[in-house]
Amino acid sequence: MTRLRPLGRQETFREQVRGALRAAIISGELRPGTVYSAPALGARFGVSPTPVREAMLDLAREGLVVSRRNKGFQITEMSxxxxxxxxxxxxxxxxxxxxxxxxxxxxxxxxxxxxxxxxxxxxxxxxxxxxxxxxxxxxxxxxxxxxxxxxxxxxxxxxxxxxxxxxxxxxxxxxxxxxxxxxxxxxxxxxxxxxxxxxxxxxxxxxxxxxxxxxxxxxx
Known part of the structure; x- marks a missing residue:
């Protein structure tokens, strides 16, 4: 099961969660086209849903995920x-x-x-x-x-x-x-x-x- 590494110096918890989620998307651990809920991802990374939801909203602004109302976040696909x-x-x-x-x-x-x-x-x-x-x-x-x-x-x-x-x-x-x-x-x-x-x-x-x-x- 994926776990976050220890916080680095000058790094906020939200930044750490965002970095781990971004890496999971890039590596394919989080699969393109799949919708993930914040609670499910929180359990997967060993954190509460709130920082996951905040981090995913940041990643949505980067185009890595799309927010799906009342469902979670869908990983964007690349051709x-x-x-x-x-x-x-x-x-x-x-x-x-x-x-x-x-x-x-x-x-x-x-x-x-x-x-x-x-x-x-x-x-x-x-x-x-x-x-x-x-x-x-x-x-x-x-x-x-x-x-x-x-x-x-x-x-x-x-x-x-x-x-x-x-x-x-x-x-x-x-x-x-x-x-x-x-x-x-x-x-x-x-x-x-x-x-x-x-x-x-x-x-x-x-x-x-x-x-x-x-x-x-x-x-x-």
């Missing part, structure tokens, strides 16, 4: 074409943005970024897909933040939230997700030696997994 288009836009934005950020990332920030990369690996080792999605989200948005363009970061956050990765469970069992998680450390290796071109190439390959490998649950 294969939608997912292709999302990936195409991310490929236009993220690799070049991170490439340009590499020279300006302070040396003092590298250990913290390395720790964020390790959080992704740890989540896979604990077979926690919710934590994996959240840790991956935090790491990539932290890199994009060095662009000093909050509008760009908000756009990518929205694109990542709309992405669906229903094939993560078989990839976790087969070990492919662990190999993909390890790429975050490879990315940090390239950042530490200021290899901007290498960072861009790895980012393109990494995002491609979302649509190619992960979305279909195929083995490498």
């Amino acid at each position: 294969e074409e939608d997912l292709d288009h999302l990936t195409a836009v991310r490929l236009l934005i993220e690799p070049s943005t991170v490439r340009d950020a590499v020279p300006v990332i302070p040396e003092a920030d590298l250990p913290a970024l390395r720790g964020l990369a390790q959080n992704i690996v740890d989540a896979v080792e604990h077979a926690d897909l919710i934590a994996y999605i959240e840790a991956d989200h935090v790491f990539h948005l932290a890199l994009l933040a060095y662009s000093d363009n909050r509008f760009l970061v908000d756009v990518v956050a929205g694109l990542r939230a709309q992405t669906r990765l229903p094939g993560l469970t078989p990839l976790l069992r087969g070990g492919a997700l662990g190999r993909s998680a390890a790429e975050h450390h490879e990315l940090m290796d390239l950042i530490e030696v200021r290899d901007s071109a290498g960072v861009e190439a790895l980012m393109r390959r990494h995002i491609g997994h979302v649509r190619g490998l992960w979305a279909h649950g195929a083995e490498r």
